[in-house]
Amino acid sequence: MKYIIYFIIGFGLWLLLTLSTNLDHIIAGIIVVFLGTILFGGYFTDKPQKFLQPHRLFWLIIYIPVFIWYMIKANLDVAYRTLHPQRPLKPGIVKIKTILKSDTAKVFLANSITLTPGTMTVDIDGDYLYIHWIYVQDTDIDAASKIIARPFERFLRRIFD
Amino acid sequence: MISPVGWIIIWIGILFNLLGTVGLVRFPDIYNRLQTSTKCVTLGSFGLMIGIFLLHGFSQTGIKALICGAFLLLTNPVGAHALMKGSLHYGIKLWKESIVDRYGTEKLGGEQIEEKS
Incomplete structure (x- = not known):
């Protein structure tokens, strides 16, 4: 569960940083954010719903x-x-x-x-x-x-x- | 209306960056120097980013500047903690007029303060 939320937040940041709907950028973003999620998702907070x-x-x-x-x-x-x-x-x-x-x-x-x-x-x-x-x-x-x-x-x- | 405000904030940021650099030269040891460089440079660079955001508005550059500012606020103090803890464990001593060192007495076996000559 926390991995999915981490992925969504990371991908949102990527979209804000590139601000383009070009397919190349989106595919690169998915790959990069996926790698980041595998490597660092474990450090994310255990109860993400608390922040909402x-x-x-x-x-x-x-x-x-x-x-x-x-x-x-x-x-x-x-x-x-x-x-x-x-x-x-x-x-x-x-x-x-x-x-x-x-x-x-x-x-x-x-x-x-x-x-x-x-x-x-x-x-x-x-x-x-x-x-x-x-x-x-x-x-x-x-x-x-x-x-x-x-x-x-x-x-x-x-x-x- | 927004444009002069943006320029004023950018110049305030540059002024604080300059003060941080002056502090780097004037203060006596690495710990006090880290204090000035972290505080002044963080607010200075954050001011620059906010100024750029005000000049460009919600365009590509503006949003990038805003995200950069947020990352600066989160990561700059962490880097400073790491540098400070690293130099304490490496054995760099505090300035000779420091008055107390709780970290040294409890973790490193004795106060890490320079002898007064």
């Missing part, structure tokens, strides 16, 4: 502008540290605990943390994430989790868990 539930899509649409806002803030923060004459840096690697359960949600949390102010995921180990922080405010697990992960977990828990 309306309340998940609703929270996803809310999440995108929030995420872009955090990204712009992150860039202004990095620009400030780059151009400041004294380089205000206090880097370190801290550990945080996440409340998210599913693997997809953890991957999205890690990517969101990487693209937002001063933090970058190094490794995931079960419920714990190791974060490289460009200006460490707190080395305690709970306090650091509150600062780094909470703003995203509120959304990601509703979207993916």
Whole structure:
């Protein structure tokens, strides 16, 4: 079942990329997407129908502008540290605990943390994430989790868990 | 109306790409450099793609640019995680003024921070 959905999504992407109904393109697309499905379909999520539930899509649409806002803030923060004459840096690697359960949600949390102010995921180990922080405010697990992960977990828990 | 907005977003993207490159020169060690290059270059290139989409609309080029932007957002952080974890395991040390290294103490047997000279 998940292989079929993977194939449909892949073929849809191929059609969007080529945007032509030429028979050559469609045959090439079927061959390429079929190979991709055999090789990588096993990594696809086990319950694809979960992503079609309306309340998940609703929270996803809310999440995108929030995420872009955090990204712009992150860039202004990095620009400030780059151009400041004294380089205000206090880097370190801290550990945080996440409340998210599913693997997809953890991957999205890690990517969101990487693209937002001063933090970058190094490794995931079960419920714990190791974060490289460009200006460490707190080395305690709970306090650091509150600062780094909470703003995203509120959304990601509703979207993916 | 759309065209000037597209050009403004493209120039903002180029500006952030430039800042990322400056950060690459100014920051002290590989981990801080990865931070600037990942964040600034991702938003910079994403801005370029959105600008191209606004200039071309729903044509072949525009839709390709939009899909490229989405892939950039998904794949760029993953590449950065891999580089960072790889350099930690290879044994490159953190900058000498780093204050804490939880990953080193728990996984690599000791803090991986340069000695202060």
